[in-house]
Amino acid sequence: MNTNPKGYVSFVLHAHLPFVHHPESANYLEEEWLFEAISETYIPLLNNFKKLEEENVDFRITMSLTPPLLSMLDNKLLQDRYIKYLKKHIELCEKEIIRTKDNPRINALSKYYLYRYSQDLYTFKDEYNCNIIQGFKHLQDNGFLEIITCGATHGYFPLLYVNEKAVRAQIAVGVQTYEKYFGRKPKGIWLPECGYVPEADKYLKEFGIEYIITESHGILYANPTPVYGTFAPIVSPTGIVAFGRDMEASKQVWSSICGYPRRL
Amino acid sequence: MPRVKRVNENEEVAKKVTKTASNKKTTNKEKAVKSEMKGKTTAKNKTTKTAKTKETTTEETKTVNTMLSEYYDLPYGYNQTTVKILAQTPTTLFVYWDISDEDRNNLVKQYGKNFFYETKPILIVHNTTRSYSFEIEINDFANSWYIRCQEPNCDYIVELGRKKIENNNEYIFIDSSNDIISPNDHILFEKANLGSVLFKNVKTGVVSSKDFGSLRFINDIDKLYGNIYDVYSRLYQNEDLNEMMNPSSGEFIMRS
Numbered sequence: 001m002n003t004n005p006k007g008y009v010s011f012v013l014h015a016h017l018p019f020v021h022h023p024e025s026a027n028y029l030e031e032e033w034l035f036e037a038i039s040e041t042y043i044p045l046l047n048n049f050k051k052l053e054e055e056n057v058d059f060r061i062t063m064s065l066t067p068p069l070l071s072m073l074d075n076k077l078l079q080d081r082y083i084k085y086l087k088k089h090i091e092l093c094e095k096e097i098i099r100t101k102d103n104p105r106i107n108a109l110s111k112y113y114l115y116r117y118s119q120d121l122y123t124f125k126d127e128y129n130c131n132i133i134q135g136f137k138h139l140q141d142n143g144f145l146e147i148i149t150c151g152a153t154h155g156y157f158p159l160l161y162v163n164e165k166a167v168r169a170q171i172a173v174g175v176q177t178y179e180k181y182f183g184r185k186p187k188g189i190w191l192p193e194c195g196y197v198p199e200a201d202k203y204l205k206e207f208g209i210e211y212i213i214t215e216s217h218g219i220l221y222a223n224p225t226p227v228y229g230t231f232a233p234i235v236s237p238t239g240i241v242a243f244g245r246d247m248e249a250s251k252q253v254w255s256s257i258c259g260y261p262r263r264l
Numbered sequence: 265m266p267r268v269k270r271v272n273e274n275e276e277v278a279k280k281v282t283k284t285a286s287n288k289k290t291t292n293k294e295k296a297v298k299s300e301m302k303g304k305t306t307a308k309n310k311t312t313k314t315a316k317t318k319e320t321t322t323e324e325t326k327t328v329n330t331m332l333s334e335y336y337d338l339p340y341g342y343n344q345t346t347v348k349i350l351a352q353t354p355t356t357l358f359v360y361w362d363i364s365d366e367d368r369n370n371l372v373k374q375y376g377k378n379f380f381y382e383t384k385p386i387l388i389v390h391n392t393t394r395s396y397s398f399e400i401e402i403n404d405f406a407n408s409w410y411i412r413c414q415e416p417n418c419d420y421i422v423e424l425g426r427k428k429i430e431n432n433n434e435y436i437f438i439d440s441s442n443d444i445i446s447p448n449d450h451i452l453f454e455k456a457n458l459g460s461v462l463f464k465n466v467k468t469g470v471v472s473s474k475d476f477g478s479l480r481f482i483n484d485i486d487k488l489y490g491n492i493y494d495v496y497s498r499l500y501q502n503e504d505l506n507e508m509m510n511p512s513s514g515e516f517i518m519r520s
Contacts, residue, residue: 158447162442220451221447221449223452223455224452227461227479227492
């Protein structure tokens with residue numbers, strides 16, 4: 001182990017979905033965001049984290065799970081609907097395998113997805129008993145993952161703070177929801193949309209938050225200008241530590257000019 | 265007042281269920297603006313409704329569970345006199361306002377029943393950091409406004425008032441807003457000086473001060489920097505320092 005490191009890198013994943021829940025409809029298109037995210041993000045994450053845990057790799061990643069997302073993952077109706085979603089897709093795959101039997105390339109793809117969705121069904125229903133939040137909790141309890149919270153409804157503090165009680169409520173309920181699912185208090189918070197206002201500081205401190213994740217320019221535009229730029233966290237007057245996103249890494253993911261989403 | 269719509273809900277919808285629901289309601293919303301014009305001072309929303317739900321089911325049917333689904337419209341106003349500013353961007357402020365019935369009545373009592381016809385609403389924007397103000401003429405159909413202000417990182421406060429249409433000098437103050445500092449939009453190179461840097465040990469709370477020149481990373485880079493701009497040029501070699509923005513905003517930032 002290098003005892004004199006040149007620096008440190010921190011991987012922080014932010015998992016959030018808006019709360020979409022429609023018991024009044026048999027189907028609701030936007031609920032599929034959750035189902036797609038479970039299949040394409042949360043289950044793969046859990047699978048890979050579990051593998052690393054089994055291989056004794058101390059991966060130490062930080063991850064935020066927002067209250068709206070946690071509430072949806074914990075919702076029985078949505079869990080049942082996810083299972084229905086998977087079963088429908090499995091049925092489609094089976095039909096596609098028959099239909100594409102003369103086209104080996106597409107047939108292989110159909111078989112891949114049949115395997116994939118069947119695995120998801122097994123993982124979700126049998127392995128985690130429909131409760132994937134437990135999966136993340138287990139990883140945190142074993143010291144591999146650090147989970148942080150977010151605002152109660154992912155409300156944007158720089159606009160809410162004209163009524164400071166709204167900001168306090170966002171933080172309070174964010175912490176409360178976290179405690180309900182993870183059995184401990186959160187040390188950090190991913191600010192909703194990385195939006196920071198100085199007025200939020202006292203409430204963050206009140207609820208025991210030690211550090212926040214904010215935007216690159218939230219750090220760079222600080223007064224006084226931080227000497228290390230985004231490469232080291234800075235501390236606010238009330239003692240809250242702020243980490244900013246790395247510019248170059250973020251650009252590759254988000255930039256519409258020179259990153260993945262850009263139009264080619 | 266909320267508009268309530270009764271909807272039949274059932275998680276397991278029976279195969280063939282036909283239902284007809286008829287909601288009859290009349291909404292009589294009187295906007296504060298229009299009421300001003302009429303000389304009345306009410307911002308009440310009057311809603312009268314009769315909701316009838318009729319349901320007919322055919323063939324294999326289960327008893328359908330009905331659950332109430334309520335759809336709310338946020339009220340037009342809360343009958344409070346208030347002016348609030350929010351910062352949309354470093355150079356754009358958003359202001360919203362409302363005048364309570366009581367205050368409207370008081371103004372009418374004080375200035376006459378034609379007060380709201382004889383005056384036009386205006387906003388006075390004070391930049392208290394740079395000590396200047398400017399006036400914006402608005403109109404009674406609006407209860408919010410976007411204000412372009414040239415200077416980020418300044419203290420702003422907005423006043424709502426009315427001016428006589430015929431006599432531009434007569435100004436009646438109504439209310440003033442919260443004061444906000446508009447967000448900063450650039451790295452504060454002009455303010456930064458490289459004297460000493462403060463470090464805080466978050467475990468012990470101890471604050472220590474180090475001279476900038478003694479910092480290890482500066483010595484590792486092997487060059488003495490005169491100002492933060494040079495340091496950042498080294499740290500962010502691929503960036504245009506004067507244009508460093510939120511990586512996800514790209515070309516959609518509004519430039520004023």
